[in-house]
Amino acid sequence: MNDLAFSVPSAVPPVDLPRRSEAETPSSPVERFGADAPLRLDAGIDLGPWQIAYQSYGRLNADRTNAILICHALTGDQHVANPNPLTGKPGWWETLVGPGKPIDTDRFFVVCTNVIGGCMGTTGPASMNPATGRAWALDFPLVTIRDMVRSQAMLMDRLGIERLFCVVGGSMGGMQVLQWAASYPERVFAAMPIASGARHSAQNIAFHEVGRQAVMADPDWRAGRYLDEGARPRKGLAVARMGAHITYLSEGALHRKFGRTFQDREAPTFTFDADFQIESYLRYQGISFVERFDPNSYLYVTRAMDYFDLAADYGGVLAGAFRNSPARFCVISFTSDWLFPTRESRAVVHALNAGGAKVGFVEVESDKGHDAFLLDEPEMFAAARGFLDSAASELGLG
Amino acid sequence: MNDLAFSVPSAVPPVDLPRRSEAETPSSPVERFGADAPLRLDAGIDLGPWQIAYQSYGRLNADRTNAILICHALTGDQHVANPNPLTGKPGWWETLVGPGKPIDTDRFFVVCTNVIGGCMGTTGPASMNPATGRAWALDFPLVTIRDMVRSQAMLMDRLGIERLFCVVGGSMGGMQVLQWAASYPERVFAAMPIASGARHSAQNIAFHEVGRQAVMADPDWRAGRYLDEGARPRKGLAVARMGAHITYLSEGALHRKFGRTFQDREAPTFTFDADFQIESYLRYQGISFVERFDPNSYLYVTRAMDYFDLAADYGGVLAGAFRNSPARFCVISFTSDWLFPTRESRAVVHALNAGGAKVGFVEVESDKGHDAFLLDEPEMFAAARGFLDSAASELGLG
DSSP, X not given: XXXXXXXSOOBOOSSOHHHHHHHHSOSSOEEEEOTTSOEEOTTSOEEOSEEEEEEEESOXXXXXXXXXXXXXXXXXXXXXXXXXXXXXXXXXXXXTEEXXXXXXXXXXXXXXXXXXXXXXXXXXXXXXXXXXXXXXGGGSOOOOHHHHHHHHHHHHHHHTOSSEEEEEEETHHHHHHHHHHHHOGGXXXXXXXXXXXXXXXXXXXXXXHHHHHHHHHSGGGXXXXXXXXXXXXXXXXXXXXXXXXXXXXXXHHHHHHTTTOBSSOSSOOSSSSOOBHHHHHHHHHHHHHHTTSOHHHHHHHHHHHHHOBGGGGGTTOHHHHTTTOOOEEEEEEETTOSSSOHHHHHHHHHHHHHTTOEEEEEEEOOSSGGGGGGSOOHHHHHHHHHHHHHHHHHHXXX | OOOHHHHSOOBOOSSOHXXXXXXXXXXXXXXXXXXXXXXXXTTSOEEOSEEEEEEEESOOOTTSOOEEEEEOOTTOOSOSSSOOTTTOOOOTTTTTEETTSSEETTTOEEEEEOOTTOSSSSSOTTSEETTTTEEOGGGSOOOOHHHHHHHHHHHHHHHTOSSEEEEEEETHHHHHHHHHHHHXXXXXXXXXXXXXXXXXXXXXXXXXXXXXXXHHHSGGGGGGXXXXXXXXXXXXXXXXXXXXXXXXXXXXXXXXXXXXXXXXXXXXXXXXXXXXHHHHHHHHHHHHHHTTSOHHHHHHHHHHHHHOBGGGGGTTOGGGGGTTXXXXXXXXXXTTOSSSOHHHHHHHHHHXXXXXXXXXXXXXXXXXXXXXXXSOOHHHHHHHHHHHHHHHHHHTOO
């Protein structure tokens, strides 16, 4: 795999069948809501009909008290612990979720939904707009983290789950966890936001904006109408992903993994080839991402993160968001995460303390950057297991 | 100024007159070298004919001992202390350079050259290839920091300057300073590398690679032939600049300057407009950059930085680079610079110490990130003035 700019084909067959079909008829359960049960969006729009795709593991107990909701990150999906239907790769959190794992599917009923605005079966810009028979594209209304949570709450109603034993998520997933505690305090027994924060920082908004501009600068984006026009802004989305990927890693990890090591060569070629391993790695990250993610979804979901500012909904006082929360919290951050640095988690912890909530805080020593939450991090696993065990005892779960 | 992706025209008139003319016949002095005086490049190529454009301030004394060479950064040019001929804006280091300023043009003869591979009059990919009568484009050989320094040394020969009183530069300019001390120890009396390092880190290579891919992903890049084809990869270059610009600032400065403040609005628009000030600011940075910089030059000069690894030329031992240097050094870094963090400067200081060189080190407390070296930083000014005064006394300069 060499020069991205030269080697990525920008034309694709007119109808993007597998991807379109995951958006409409996903390889996972899906709940459909008619126009009579619209999703009320923060943008002031009632979205309906709409649908929400989800995956589940384990069994709901008779009291319906052992449900854990996992919230996925920006480019994640509901396939937490099963092979991904598009890539065939293992689920994105198989390290944490499964029989005997810290989120133990032998004990808990684990649910993960694809977010609203996503592209894996929950309604989003790649879904069909019933009014036109074409993809929503940019006619899809903008969504927020609160909209994601509201849609999840409607699914929980359908599943007959009144209160979640725990809501867990990393990065954007952690934002949803915090929003759950704020929006539905009585429905959350325990909450575990990981590598996250109560707002998106200026620097994070800036990185997202560059990614969006990269997508929109690609002429194959076609003002968002690429699905109808048989195009696909592969290069733009790949560039966006490459840039974002750097922010998921730490400088230290990049240095340790790649340093200035050349890729399959002894010396620089004096060309624009991927001389360095890090270049080759990033190009691969960009290229593989475009095969599984919808470019417009990337715009919508990054925007939802940018808009997230939980304190703003409570007069600028974050503690206000948690004033009524009876939940116990376990906040986890990673020392080398510079996208959601520990100080963002600490601000959440301070607000929880100020709101009188029960909260534990673990800063995991790791050089893996933001991505640590997806990786093999024994200290995180131990913290998650301990927290869930203790909360389960409190609730009297077997 | 709103949506970049929608509003930047991608077509320009067939011949890009002003820009092409700065590349060939710059608004500054230029020295031309014939095929008989080629520039020997690290790529193994003798480049000739070639030319080097430079700007100068102050007067060379009779002994020719008061010359200061300023080396510019990635997207800088020779217009240090005069209005820029393309933008009309003040020179990029007018805060530091001028009569009575720390680099005092009443005392010193100050020279700055446009780097080889640049687009402001020194031969680069936008210059005409005499073999074809068209722009060099990607036929231009790759250049290195050492090539930049070699070309400057040839200019110094022409100007009759045997030894430079001081070589000064920030960022990529600092790399040139270190290379000068290594390549021409006897020609450097004093050296001041600022916000720089002896190698480009994996993370920095990664950011550069994303920028290059953004340029090359733009169909108007035309495999580098845009000048001949009357096109210009504006969107790609703007995206590259936006991403790079984030790395020049600190998270703290972004937070302080922009935070999550909305741009001319009270609440989010629920569109992809530039809702946040930081978005609007970045789009402006991207758009204004494409008006003054050649996209292929951006590829070449970023690549030169990536290749820089001074220790590698000395068996991996950086001290070896300075073993023969009789120069005194003043190394300056900034606390919030995460592109060239203090540890990179410290590594240079350690190597200088190990090599027995005279070295002072100042870490300036600043929240302005990498860009601090271009800004009003009194502590940097004081350090520069003190260092130059003391070096001038040592040399017996009036």
